[in-house]
Amino acid sequence: MDVIWSRFRRLVSRLHDAVNGRDERYREIVEHAPDLIFSHDLDGRFTSLNPTAERAFGFAPGAGLGRSVFDVVAPEDVETARRMIAAAVSGGSAPAVYELSALASGGGRVPLEISVRAILRDGVAAGVQAIARDLTERKRADAQLHQSEKMEAIGRLTNGIAHDFNNLLMVVRGYVDLIAARVDAGLPLNGEIDQVRKAADSAIAMTRQLVAFSRRQPLQSRVLDVNGVVAELDPMLRRLVGEDVEVATVLGARPGLIEADPALMERLVMNLAVNARDAMPQGGRLRIETAAVPAGPSTEAQVALVISDTGRGMTPETRNRLFEPFFTTKEKGRGAGLGLATVYAIVQQHRGTIEVESEIGRGTSFRIVLPAARAAAAPAPAAPVAAAAADVVLLVEDDAPVRYLVQTILTESGYRVLEAADGPSALDVFARHGHEVSLVLTDIVMPHMSGRALVERLRPLAPDLKILFMSGYTSDVIGNHGVFDSSVAFLQKPFAPDELLRRVREVLDAPAALQRA
Structure with missing residues (x-):
């Protein structure tokens, strides 16, 4: 960094020399420089401006000469500019670097990084020479970085709560649907059931919205x-x-x-x-x-x-x-x-x-x-198809309420379900009943063994085994566990009973070759 600043100061010094007529070779550089290069006398009146400075300050060519430098400094930075000039005059010819805002020709503010030094004549300060760089793009990049870091922090928070909330909401929503299916349509109780369903749907939508704005929601395109x-x-x-x-x-x-x-x-x-x-x-x-x-x-x-x-x-x-997340002009609440x-x-x-x-x-x-898409629109999802008599599902889920709910939905739809609470237990079940299993429905993030690791253990035993992953975690966590690929069958929690049954049927009916992940 010291080397860079040393080179920058040498360039600044040579450009100052050009403006003051001491080095004709650099005049063209000054005239075509993208930075603002200007000088003023001890009273703050411009004595020279390059075209970039004239455009930035809204001066016609030559019209800025004699104008006060304080006319183009933002009011809140005038005192800073005065101190900057005083320091340059008292400090001699060594450049110093400051930041302040100038008034743009359009009425806004332009953040500037300014290098200033005194113009010496016979060893006495006769004015000030300045080179300024527009920091607008750098400030914008800094703001974007800050926003990105803020989004990343919020995303980590979202990631921590999404899984647990999705499991809880899935249990609530799933049992509401099961209860509704068992209650006669004409009973008054259906109204209360519908209110619970709406509340659960609102909570699910809120969770998905949190996940969506942190850009961590797996796309189901x-x-x-x-x-x-x-x-x-x-x-x-x-x-x-x-x-x-x-x-x-x-x-x-x-x-x-x-x-x-x-x-x-x-x-x-x-x-x-x-x-x-x-x-x-x-x-x-x-x-x-x-x-x-x-x-x-x-x-x-x-x-x-x-x-x-x-x-x-x-x-x-x-x-x-x-x-911006959480920015609103609405009243509180x-x-x-x-x-x-x-x-x-x-x-x-x-x-x-x-x-x-x-x-x-x-x-x-x-x-x-x-x-625009390059393919034709996909047909609307078909209604869930009943299970075939021989369909056996190995369900692997560490959350007991979710496991029981999924088992209930599948069993009531005609599937035979074998349950396991984690990967090692699933391997034990498969060792005894593997020849019967049509599909493994497994959570991805589990203690002891991930869903992906489980599948890697099962593949050599049954190469054509159908696999359906599910998770309430966000896409970055799923990706860290090796499961975030369009070729992998995946079901995002929370899901409705019909959605579960439809996806299970799709995977069971798909060619085995499409399932090898």
Whole structure:
């Protein structure tokens, strides 16, 4: 670092010499330098500015000469500038480096790193020479790093709670479904059951939202049509925003096919609709548009989703912080500040971009662009198929309530279930009944032996064995255990009984070659 600064100071010194006419060879460097190079007299009046400095301070060529340097210093940094100049004058010709903000030509602030030194004539200070570097990009990079570190910390916290919450919520939601299936449809008890189900679904959605904005949620992608997503959500969106908000959906003439997680796409649209509703407390208009964007000479085909409102709009300051986790302009208790952070994370996960346009009093528009899919849309999931008489599932799950719930769902659907609480126990069960087992349904993160390690022990014994992994952990933990690949059958907790049965049937019916991970 000392060597770098030494070289920098030598360059600064030579550039100072050029400005003062002592080295003609460097005048062209000064004129074309990307940094701001200027000088002023002891009264603070500019005596020279290179074109970069003139543009930064909003001066026409030559118009800055004679103007006060304090006219372009941010008011809060004027005293810092005075001390900087005084130190340079009293300290002689050795450059010193400071940071302060200048007033930009557009009215904003420009953070600058300034190297200053005294201009000496006959050993006496006659003025000050300065070279300044715009720190805007570096500050932005620092802010992004800070944001990344903050997201990483929140992600670690999320990672710690997601597994336990997912297991608990899965048990609650699963038993609610089982109870509902056993209660006559006409009984009043169904109303109470439905309330419990809704509460569980809200808790599940909150957990998924926490995981989503930390960008750690495993994607369960398939090819889907954005037009279909919006059309299916339309009735719910109208109820969500209320009667005083007009909802207009303008769907593209061509299908907008993308490869995406359907649940996350629905969450994205819902969050933006809620944000629009909250921006229009007196009512207004919510417009949702989709469009397939053809490939261009240098761009691939894309799909655009635009969600606009006629609400209050946002200030530039609010817009700059819009996607920060926990940032909200709502009253205390009206929002956690996760909605738009989640939207941003979902877009990033799907390799898309999001742009925001907003004007106070005129409303806000979010434009999301996602890569178009290269394949046709997948058919809708079929209803769960009943188990064949010979289907035997080896269930490996260390959480006893979850294990009992899954065992109950499978047994009531006709499967024969063998249970194990961990990997070593599963090996013992398989040693006795391996010839009967059709499918191993195993958790990934377990004490003593991971699900992946268990499968590696079972493969030599039964190469064509069908495997279905499940977990309530987030994707980074799953990846650390060697299971995060599109070729691996995976079920994210919490899952509903129908989802479990459908996935089990899919894996059992799949060719054995597709199951070798």
